Amino acid sequence: xxxxxxxxxxxxxxxxxxxxxxxxxxxxxxxxxxxxxxxxxxxxxxxxxxxxxxxxxxxxxxxxxxxxxxxxxxxxxxxxxxxxxxxxxxxxxxxxxxxxxxxxxxxxxxxxxxxxxxxxxxxxxxxxxxxxxxxxxxxxxxxxxxxxxxxxxxxxxxxxxxxxxxxxxxxxxxxxxxxxxxxxxxxxxxxxxxxxxxxxxxxxxxxxxxxxxxxxxxxxxxxxxxxxxxxxxxxxxxxxxxxxxxxxxxxxxxxxxxxxxxxxxxxxxxxxxxxxxxxxxxxxxxxxxxxxxxxxxxxxxxxxxxxxxx
Numbered sequence: 001x002x003x004x005x006x007x008x009x010x011x012x013x014x015x016x017x018x019x020x021x022x023x024x025x026x027x028x029x030x031x032x033x034x035x036x037x038x039x040x041x042x043x044x045x046x047x048x049x050x051x052x053x054x055x056x057x058x059x060x061x062x063x064x065x066x067x068x069x070x071x072x073x074x075x076x077x078x079x080x081x082x083x084x085x086x087x088x089x090x091x092x093x094x095x096x097x098x099x100x101x102x103x104x105x106x107x108x109x110x111x112x113x114x115x116x117x118x119x120x121x122x123x124x125x126x127x128x129x130x131x132x133x134x135x136x137x138x139x140x141x142x143x144x145x146x147x148x149x150x151x152x153x154x155x156x157x158x159x160x161x162x163x164x165x166x167x168x169x170x171x172x173x174x175x176x177x178x179x180x181x182x183x184x185x186x187x188x189x190x191x192x193x194x195x196x197x198x199x200x201x202x203x204x205x206x207x208x209x210x211x212x213x214x215x216x217x218x219x220x221x222x223x224x225x226x227x228x229x230x231x232x233x234x235x236x237x238x239x240x241x242x243x244x245x246x247x248x249x250x251x252x253x254x255x256x257x258x259x260x261x262x263x264x265x266x267x268x269x270x271x272x273x274x275x276x277x278x279x280x281x282x283x284x285x286x287x288x289x290x291x292x293x294x295x296x297x298x299x300x301x302x303x304x305x306x307x308x309x310x
Contacts, residue, residue, distance in 0.1 A: 002092035002180060004028065004074050006204050013208045014070065020215050020227030021099075022068045025059050029091070031078035033071040033098035034161060034174035040066040041100055041163045041170055064166050068227065070211065072097040076176070090185050093193075095177040095203055099211060101218060103162070103169045104225040110281035110295060111246070112160045113143040115221055116173050118249045119213035120145050120156055124177075126213075127206050128199045135197050138254040141274070141283050142296035145177075146254060153192035173214065179203055221245040250277055259305035260285065262294055270294075271305055 007026035014021035030036060043062035060066040076089065076096035089096070103109060121137040124145070128135045137155060138146045145156040159174040178186065178193035179201065186193065194201055218224040220240040240248075250256060255274045262270040262285060272287035282293040283302065294302075 004092060005072060005207075007072070010072070010204050010207055013204075014211060019212070020068050021070060021211060023060060024070045024072060027071070027073040029075040029077060030071075030073035030096075031076070032174075033073055033076060033096055034159060034172050035078075037066065037069070037071045037098045037100050037172050038161060038163055040069070040071075041165050041172070064168075066100050067102050067165065067170055068100065070097060070099045072207065089176065089178065090181065093178070093180045093185065095175065095179060095207055095210075097176075097207060097210075098172050098174040099214065100163075100170050100172055101215075101224045102165075103171055103223060105223055106162070106169050108221065108223045108242075108281075109160070109162055109169075109171060111221060111223060111249075112171050112173060112218070113158045113296060114139070114141070114249050114253075114277070114281055115217045115223070115245060116158045116160065116175060116214060117143055117145050117156075118245075118252060119217050120158070120175060120177065120210050121252060122213045123206060123209035124155070124194070126209050127201045128194070128197075130205075131199055131201050133199050135194075135199060137252075139249065139252045141253055141255040141277060141302060142281070147192050147197045149197045150192040152254070153190055153196075155192055155194070155197075175210070177206065177210075179206065217245050217248075246277070246279070253277065255283065255302060261303045261305050262299055263301040263303065264298070265300055274302075 007024055011024040014024055040060055040062050060069040073096050075091040117139045121139060124137050135147060135149050138148055140146050143158040144154050146152045147155050156177040161172045163170050163172055180195050181193040219226055221242045256276055258274050260274045270287055272285040275284045275286050278284050278293055282295045284291060284293050
């Protein structure tokens, strides 16, 4: 029997000194964590809070009061991926979480899904190492986390949405991670879970590790401002810098250096070699007609030109 997320322990960990997170709103079941958090940020919550009561599981004030809040659920019934694709999982078998972060430099928002993937890959490596079976995820541009130990199958997807909040902007970072599913519980053969990769972890530990890394990489990259109340914690203070964080992403990105087929919304495709990711977060592809840069919002899929699951 799968256990419900221990929202009290997660909330207690998130609001400790040195972390920027203000709280966790937890739902046993919810249509979409991104939708719920976006409603809170805009001050137009259409869903009732229905959060599990507890000392660390409440609801934020709408608008700017929802910044640095997290919404999570055991069972996301109407989750969405990029371009409106459905994302559904069994009850209590995955992480379904959204985090609201302020944006210091909207021009760099294209890097957010990429760096969220980097943060998740680091968190997976940390918790799997602690569990005694370390795995080293790779990243598929723009927003997928792959598990080489299971044939480069997809472990996670990330959806980032820009939201106007007061006179500024925020991003809702939505993340779904397959944790405990068996092969028969996954919708496609190209997906995997931590359990199928041979790792048993508590969702609570993975969630806290992910949010720690997420705050760290986004602050380091200069995309979000340094949180005001984070004394003495290097993980949420400006540190490595944007160049170092982008270099870390590029090193972990399995797309770079491969022959790829970029599928476009009009139905056509572009074949070429993925040369890298530019400073705007776009994928740079060398084609037979010259070099082109593709923003994440301009493509439907990026596939290997030959065989492969990614």
